[in-house]
Amino acid sequence: MPTEWLMGLLGGGLIGLAAAMYLLLNGRIMGASGIVGGLVDGSGGFKSERAAFLAGLVIGPGVVVVLAGGAETHLTGNWGVVILAGLLVGLGTRLANGCTSGHGVCGLSRFSLRGFVATAFYLLAGGVTVVLAKHLWGVV
Amino acid sequence: MRNLYAFGAGGLFGIGLWVSGMTDTRKVIGWLDIFGDWDPTLAFVLGGAVGVMFVAWRIAAGRAAPALGGDFPEAPEPRLGRNLVLGSILFGMGWGLAGLCPGPAMASLSWGGGGGLLFLVAMLAGMLAAPPVRARLATEG
Numbered sequence: 001m002p003t004e005w006l007m008g009l010l011g012g013g014l015i016g017l018a019a020a021m022y023l024l025l026n027g028r029i030m031g032a033s034g035i036v037g038g039l040v041d042g043s044g045g046f047k048s049e050r051a052a053f054l055a056g057l058v059i060g061p062g063v064v065v066v067l068a069g070g071a072e073t074h075l076t077g078n079w080g081v082v083i084l085a086g087l088l089v090g091l092g093t094r095l096a097n098g099c100t101s102g103h104g105v106c107g108l109s110r111f112s113l114r115g116f117v118a119t120a121f122y123l124l125a126g127g128v129t130v131v132l133a134k135h136l137w138g139v140v
Numbered sequence: 141m142r143n144l145y146a147f148g149a150g151g152l153f154g155i156g157l158w159v160s161g162m163t164d165t166r167k168v169i170g171w172l173d174i175f176g177d178w179d180p181t182l183a184f185v186l187g188g189a190v191g192v193m194f195v196a197w198r199i200a201a202g203r204a205a206p207a208l209g210g211d212f213p214e215a216p217e218p219r220l221g222r223n224l225v226l227g228s229i230l231f232g233m234g235w236g237l238a239g240l241c242p243g244p245a246m247a248s249l250s251w252g253g254g255g256g257l258l259f260l261v262a263m264l265a266g267m268l269a270a271p272p273v274r275a276r277l278a279t280e281g
Contacts, residue, residue, distance in 0.1 A: 023212070046142075
């Protein structure tokens with residue numbers, strides 16, 4: 001089994017542990033888009049808890065990556081694509097009330113129908129988009 | 141105390157995202173690129189995370205309340221709506237274009253450079269656009 005797959009499984013386990021901790025201790029669903037979205041548009045409660053979670057989300061890996069000697073996101077240098085993608089991710093996740101962590105990790109694990117439907121559609125749309133943008137148009 | 145544990149959960153989540161490769165847009169696009177050089181890593185990430193959370197939901201089912209007080213989240217409505225489908229399609233398109241979803245976009249803020257910051261700002265703008273778009277969709281039936 002390639003190391004990258006093992007790291008994926010290990011990292012996934014850590015993501016699951018974080019979600020389990022947020023559920024069993026704080027009693028909340030660990031959904032990244034919901035936590036930040038409810039804070040920026042003012043629609044969500046328990047604001048200090050959201051802010052604390054987001055601070056940990058930025059600082060935790062930030063410190064670890066410095067200790068590990070740096071990391072690279074390999075994000076496209078085409079800023080038009082970056083802006084369009086960011087807008088789509090922000091609007092889409094808030095319309096759908098969830099993203100990969102909320103609908104995916106927390107939803108699938110409790111056999112939520114909404115989680116399965118959301119995951120099916122964002123995987124499908126993501127796959128089609130990569131095929132079009134990479135193989136047909138060559139923009140990414 | 142609640143904030144301290146929330147900070148810890150956020151930190152663990154972010155570290156997991158980096159360890160798993162989710163903050164590397166090449167791996168994410170490689171996973172979505174089923175006609176290219178397909179990278180199955182994300183299946184292991186999702187499998188690992190869902191596996192642990194499956195156990196957590198079982199533990200929660202046997203408890204009256206979260207350890208820090210309050211209530212467990214209510215079961216989601218089983219209702220499937222247009223917003224769920226439309227929103228997930230738009231999200232998937234953005235995810236495929238850049239290879240970033242909301243968690244990794246925030247986790248990689250400290251090393252993602254100007255592009256990462258630009259993505260985050262655009263994502264927040266998209267989030268602010270959602271309530272009016274939602275209201276518009278509702279009035280148009």
